[in-house]
Amino acid sequence: MRRTAVLGSAGTLLAGALIAGAIAAPAATAEGRHHGDSAAYGATVAAERAAKKGIDWQDCPADWALEKPIQCGWVSVPLDYAKPNGRQIKIAVDRIGNTGSTSERQGALIYNPGGPGGSGMAFPRRVVTKNAIWADAAKAYDFVGFDPRGVGHSSPISCVDPQEFVKAPKLDPVPHSEADKRAQRKLAAEYADGCKERSGWMLPQMTTPNTARDLDVIRAALGEKKLNYLGVSYGTYLGAVYGTLFPSHVRRMIVDSVVNPSKEKIWYEANLDQDIAFEGRFLDWKKWVAQNDATFHIGTTADKVQRNYDKLRAAAKKAPFGGLVGPAELDGLFQSAAYYDSSWVPVASTWSKYLAGDTQALVDAAAPDLSDIQGNIASENGNAVYTAVECTDAQWPTSWQKWDRDNTRLNRDYPFLTWGNAWLNLPCATWGVKQQTPVEVKTGKGLPPVLITQSTRDAATPYAGAVELHKRFKGSRLITEQDAGSHGITNLTNPCINDRVKSYLLTGALDSRDVTCGPHATPKP
Incomplete structure (x- = not known):
């Protein structure tokens, strides 16, 4: 399962005659x-x-x-x-x-x-x-x-025009008011409608x-x-x-x-379980960053690393880096470190360069490349398929009160991914085709x-x-x-x-x- 608040990532024979017994009746x-x-x-x-x-x-x-x-x-x-x-x-x-x-x-x-x-x-x-x-x-x-x-x-x-899909900065996934939640709910419902409009036949x-x-x-x-x-x-x-x-x-x-x-x-409960697990793995990475403070100069304890991440997010929210990298884009970059060990060094190095005055390294790593037409088509397509399969595979809660209650509760202890994950999946609450039984x-x-x-x-x-x-x-x-x-x-x-x-x-x-x-x-x- 791939997950990103913005978008990311969670991948013969010569043709021959039918071998006897290959197909069951x-x-x-x-x-x-x-x-x-x-x-x-x-x-x-x-x-x-x-x-x-x-x-x-x-x-x-x-x-x-x-x-x-x-x-x-x-x-x-x-x-x-x-x-x-x-x-x-x-x-x-x-x-x-x-x-x-x-x-x-x-x-x-x-x-x-x-x-x-x-x-x-x-x-x-x-x-x-x-x-x-x-x-x-x-x-x-x-x-x-x-x-x-x-x-x-x-x-x-497809669910939306690819160039529109990759535009940045996105809304901050972490809501600070009911108005913030209403804005995200509107986007999710529009995305579900776009899926049906562009790809409803499938x-x-x-x-x-x-x-x-x-x-x-x-x-x-x-x-x-x-x-x-x-x-x-x-x-x-x-x-x-x-x-x-x-x-x-x-x-x-x-x-x-x-x-x-x-x-x-x-798929609803599986996504809530992810929120807890991502918090744990993000902590593993923060501890590793702290252990290697002599290299990265980000913080000598996991708590200090977290405080510096909070500062970084706040700065991005106030004035998105390069006009493109806000909190959502930062979360997308840092999620890769919670996904894969292979991202531990690159993400920490990029952050370290930023702290040393190189903002461009952060922009290069976290901002969408609007000129990469084929890459953007692939990103939009990947997100469309992710949404379509998870929303169609199973019944999802349709009550916003349930989504709000569950994610507010989880966010108290597991804030790294919870709200970003919720918005990514919220189109399933207003999905326009019949949902199946797994x-x-x-x-x-x-x-x-x-x-x-x-x-x-x-x-x-x-x-x-x-x-x-x-x-x-x-x-x-x-x-x-x-x-x-x-x-x-x-x-x-x-x-x-x-x-x-x-x-x-x-x-x-x-x-x-x-x-x-x-x-x-x-x-x-």
């Missing part, structure tokens, strides 16, 4: 029991069609920034799985072949980086850039990425179960009998829903930094052991989510990274985790019991 799919036969039947029809058609792999379009030998293609899926012969949309996919021998090859590994709204198309570049963590897995697997429905090249949706079908069905159609189009899958952040929820709907279609599944799959948490995530017949990885201090997907999915997926194994909090840990250097992920992918082997690993290395200034 409608009556045999778990989805038939979960969601009624119409969508299950539609998913089966679409998968059979895709298996026969395959994927016409070509060099990627030049403006996709995916170098050879990565190849790109398209998979057609129904907009509405209850109407498999109705309107179709195209899902963009890419791949790079396995680097080992034909005998070493174990199929395709499909990746989703999260969001909702993240593109997985950069995944094959881990092979091109010779990412050492994934080198052995790349010998055995084609690395496959895709743009989920509504994202990027896959019938992208919104009712922008759900996690539909994306899971798309994933199964991609699997079939690749000629794969079973799915090998790596999902991070929201990609873990996509994996959990896929594993529930298509348990017998899973071969290997790794879920990293886990969304709590409980129906009660999707899937009851559970172990179905044929689901193999799933590997779960999670750090204990993760802010975007708190640790309890991994425990909950572990409980629901019988036979799964949980690798806990103790005393760490980076979001997405399978792509970080920690041999205790890396070796187990590699072993699972190459042999299917898992430890006989859950494992606790020490933390990866703390960043050094």
